[in-house]
Amino acid sequence: MKPDTTQPVPPATGPAVNAPSRVQAEETMNPPIPEEILDSLRWIYLEAEPGSFEQYAGKHIAVFDRKVWGCSYDPDLLREYVALKYQLDPDRLVITYID
Numbered sequence: 001m002k003p004d005t006t007q008p009v010p011p012a013t014g015p016a017v018n019a020p021s022r023v024q025a026e027e028t029m030n031p032p033i034p035e036e037i038l039d040s041l042r043w044i045y046l047e048a049e050p051g052s053f054e055q056y057a058g059k060h061i062a063v064f065d066r067k068v069w070g071c072s073y074d075p076d077l078l079r080e081y082v083a084l085k086y087q088l089d090p091d092r093l094v095i096t097y098i099d
Contacts, residue, residue, distance in 0.1 A: 040064060040094040048098075056098040063094045071098075 043066045047053065053061065053068075060075040061068050062082040069086060072078035075095045083090035 034092070036065070036092060037094055040066065044094065044096055053098045058098070060095050060097050063096070064088055064092060069093070 040063045044053075044063055056068070056071045059071045059073055060078050062070045062072075062078050064082075069088070070078055070082045072081070075097070079090050079093055079095055082088060082093060
């Protein structure tokens, strides 16, 4: 058996040439929230005060485009069900719990 003659590569010392900047890295890790999702969150907040969601107390609701598309005790199942049933992008649904 021959001895291993491969030499280890020394670690780089200094900034990488193609490394993303700190701002680019943060934007990649924390992309901006789409306006339609923010709009749904605003609507939920405004509608919750007059008690519009009382019938959903103790459950999660799925909201898209200022409309409640469904409710469930299981938020993951709710997202999957509503997305499949109504052909909606599951990442565009806002799922929130109603006290």
